[in-house]
Amino acid sequence: MTADTHGDDExxxxxxxxxxxxxxxxxxxxxxxxEYDVVAVLDRDRAGTTTTDHRADLPAVPIVESMADAPTADTLLIGISPIGGEFDDSWRPDVRTAIERGCDVVAGxxxxxxADAEFxxxxxxxxxxxxxxxxxPADLTVASGAGADVDADVVLTVGTDCSVGKMTVALELLAAARHRGVDAGFVPTGQTGIMIAGWGNPIDRVVSDFTAGAVEEMLVEVGDEYDVLFVEGQGSIVHPAxxxxxxxxxxxxxxxxMVLCHSAGREAIHGYxxxxxxxxxxxxDLYEGLAAPVHQSDVVAGALNTSAIEDDEAARAAVEEYAGALAAPATDPVRFDADAVLDAVLEEV
Amino acid sequence: MTADTHGDDExxxxxxxxxxxxxxxxxxxxxxxxEYDVVAVLDRDRAGTTTTDHRADLPAVPIVESMADAPTADTLLIGISPIGGEFDDSWRPDVRTAIERGCDVVAGxxxxxxADAEFxxxxxxxxxxxxxxxxxPADLTVASGAGADVDADVVLTVGTDCSVGKMTVALELLAAARHRGVDAGFVPTGQTGIMIAGWGNPIDRVVSDFTAGAVEEMLVEVGDEYDVLFVEGQGSIVHPAxxxxxxxxxxxxxxxxMVLCHSAGREAIHGYxxxxxxxxxxxxDLYEGLAAPVHQSDVVAGALNTSAIEDDEAARAAVEEYAGALAAPATDPVRFDADAVLDAVLEEV
Known part of the structure; x- marks a missing residue:
């Protein structure tokens, strides 16, 4: 998949x-x-409703029973992943219909x-x-150090753990930067990020020797097209796995x-x-110390996922406490605005 | 390959x-x-000589022209790797002869x-x-954190760069520990280490998500069989690739x-x-700081590769200087003895 696979009008x-x-x-x-146009969601349990009936922060898209009921489309995207990540055979008729209607099919x-013979x-x-x-991709290799040479300023979301919002924070900062007129791009590193962006290398699936190289390859591909790149981080530097x-x-x-992402109240590694x-x-100290010998970088701001805190005032207090611990501006960019964090990021790069 | 693939009398x-x-x-x-018995080396340019004619620190083994001239054996091991790591067709007759004589063939x-149809x-x-x-192996997966539970004390060689002697240092410490009667084992992580040990996972070739898990799997396999395990490290924590x-x-x-390995005079990342x-x-600070949140570990000693220093006194001075920088005992275990470093390691674990 290359950076131009998805057109914005797909x-x-x-x-x-x-x-x-x-x-x-x-x-x-x-x-x-x-950025592409989602024209329908398939959910046989919620057919006849609209996405906004279930979550107010989403664009309004009709939910239909099956691919046969969906409007004309270019692509079917598998937007769920069962435990184990296997294909569920109850989806087979939808995939078949999509292919017969001339749609590409994207899955993570x-x-x-x-590898499915019928498909x-x-x-x-x-x-x-x-x-x-x-x-x-089959042509990945080891990093050469070329990441240092791209024109764009690079901002990486790093985390205290898995599932603290590193992808979401990168995408919220991207949107806020573009809203200000900054020529900003997004570099995905995981399957959801890749599906959203329409291109990218799944860094957690590459040969371990090529981990840095697979990131570098993406930076080199798009690094001269933007002024600022927001790179989606993964995991945590002290995650046991x-x-x-x-x-x-x-x-x-x-x-x-770097922007350090954390989830309010998280005290131990999720699942460990x-x-x-x-x-x-x-x-x-760990992220900055580890980055410096390769490329000097500071944690200039923080993002706190406060979704588990019901009360806005309590959430704001948690953000303030987090900013204090970081000694840098912080926000929950989904719940509040990203301005102070974006200021800190754009000032640094 | 499991831990008992090679018998010591192979x-x-x-x-x-x-x-x-x-x-x-x-x-x-x-x-x-x-530990297995090398009965011949194949080198068509040096046939008729003995290994010790070329390097005094090796066991004396005859060098012969081809597999047809080699004594009875169980295994042919490909002990060289051309640039690119491809098979050289001039080796084909030897591999063919080996197979026809009932030998296994091992290559990295x-x-x-x-994948070679003829072979x-x-x-x-x-x-x-x-x-x-x-x-x-196809059955690797993510780490569970089980490495913390093995009975053996674990010593890891870490490095300032690639090619500073992490495998050699682990093997020299293993030999010195066994010489003292310590029940010690070796955990390989790279292809040469795997060929020497006769088992192991090639950590640089696994899916990046399984990197820690592939090491853990080896620790769990042999961790209760030994009192001390020396694990071969790879690369460097600040290597760009x-x-x-x-x-x-x-x-x-x-x-x-941990034992920090370094090469005397190295000032920049090799090849970068x-x-x-x-x-x-x-x-x-970086190795200890990064280890601590997962498992507390100190750099208790150092190993300096002084092979580029001709004079023994100068080499000894370089080791002393390195020990001073580390604030811990150091040696070149190939050139000098490993006693002080082994003392520091065994005292800590």
Whole structure:
């Protein structure tokens, strides 16, 4: 997938059967942040309703029963992922219909659509593409250090843990920067980010030796087209399982500034509860210390996911406390505005 | 490949055509450190000589022209790797002869022996195994944090750069510990280490998400069989290309102590000369700071590769200077003895 795969006028149908919106993170991410046009959501449990009936912050898109009921489209995108990441056979008729109607099909599943004999044959027959975004390109290699040479200023979202909002924060900062007229771009590193952006390398699936190289390859591809690039971070530098991916992104992206993302109240690594999160200032020292020998970079701001806090005042207090621990501006860019954080970022780069 | 693939009485022929010993790092590593019995080296340019004619620190093994001239053996091991890691067709008759004589063939090449139609067919016919050590096992997954629970104390060699001797130092410490009667084992992480040990996961070739998990899997496999495990580190935590592998090994191995390896006179990252090495004490802070949130570990000693320094006194002075920078005991375990460093390691774990 290259940076120009999706045109902004591409019409996309998003499959989210039985899971919209709470358990359809990719579907809601695509609805909220992608530049292409989502023309329908497939959810057989909510057919006849509209996305906004379920979540007010999404664009209004009709939810229909099946691909046969969807309007004309260019692409079907699988917007949910069952545990294990396998294809669910109840989706087979929708994928078949999509291919027969001439749609490309995009998925981020563990099991590749392109390895499914029926779909591969049907796709060849109808001249459409099956795009498995978890499948890394075959031509990746080791980093050369070229990330330092791109024209754009690079901002990387880093985190205290997985699932603290690194992709969302990058996309919110992108939107806020563009709103100010900044020529800003987004570099995805995970499957949802890739589906939203319509291009990108799935960094967690590449050969470990190529981790930094796969990030560098994207920077080199788009780094001269923008003034500022927001790079989606992954994991955490002290995650017992995923720190390799985090470290490779840090050194491959060679950021000029970092935004530290955290989730309010999180005290231990998600799913690894015997590992406590270190204090916030220790994260700042670790990320800055590790970045510096390759490319000097400071944590210039923070983003706190306050979605678990009901009361706005309490959320604002949590953000203030987080800013204090960081000794830098902070916000929850989904709940509040991103201005002070964006100021800090743009001032630094 | 599992931990018991090689018996200690296995007879191995090592192929090193035209490159022994200077350009045959795997061959010399295997000769020096493997527990199995190397019965011949193949080098058509040096046939009729003995390994010790070329390097005094190796066991005396006859060098012969081809597999047809080698004594009875169980295994042929490809002990050299051309640029690019491709199979050299001039080796084909030797591999063919080996298979026909009932030998397994072990290689660490980019191009897999098992993907070669002729070899695959011949191996099936003769009931021998083609072992490509760069091919990761298919059943690897993410780390669970189980590395913390193994009985053995874990010592990890870490480095200031690639090619500073992390594997050699781990193997020298292993030998010194065993010499003292310590029940010590070795955990390989790269292709030469795997060939020497006869088992192991090639960490630089696994899916990046599984980097720590692939190390953990080895620790869990052998961690209750030994009192001390020496884990071979890779790369450097501030390497522009390979830091992801380093970081995954650090968190997957959960070492109880680290030995920092460095090469005398190295001032910039090898092959990435625009990136200066940070000061030694900064490496200590980075490795310890990054390890601590997952598993507390100190850099308790250092190893300096002084092979570029001709004079022993000058080498000893360089080691002393390095120990001062580390504020810990140091040695060149190949040139001098490993006692003080081993003391520091065994005291810590």
């Amino acid at each position: 019409r996309v149908v998003v499959l989210a059967h039985e899971k919209f919106p709470e358990r359809a993170k990719t579907a809601t991410g695509v609805l909220k942040y992608a 599943l563990h099991s590749f659509l392109s 591969a044959e049907l796709a060849a027959e109808h001249g459409v593409e099956l795009r498995d975004v978890r499948k890394p 995923y720190s390799a991916v985090t470290c490779g992104i840090l050194h491959g992206a060679m950021p000029d500034a 509860e015997s590992f406590d999160l270190p204090p916030i200032d220790e994260y700042v | 007879r191995v022929v090592v192929l090193a055509h035209e490159k022994f010993p200077e350009r045959a790092k795997t061959a010399t590593g295997v000769l020096k450190y493997a 090449l980019h191009s897999f022996l098992s 695959a067919e011949l191996a099936a016919e003769h009931g021998v195994e083609l072992r490509d050590v760069r091919k990761p 390979y830091s992801a592998v380093t970081c995954g090994i650090l968190h997957g191995a959960m070492p109880d102590a 000369e625009s990136f200066d090495l940070p000061p030694i004490d900064e490496y200590v």
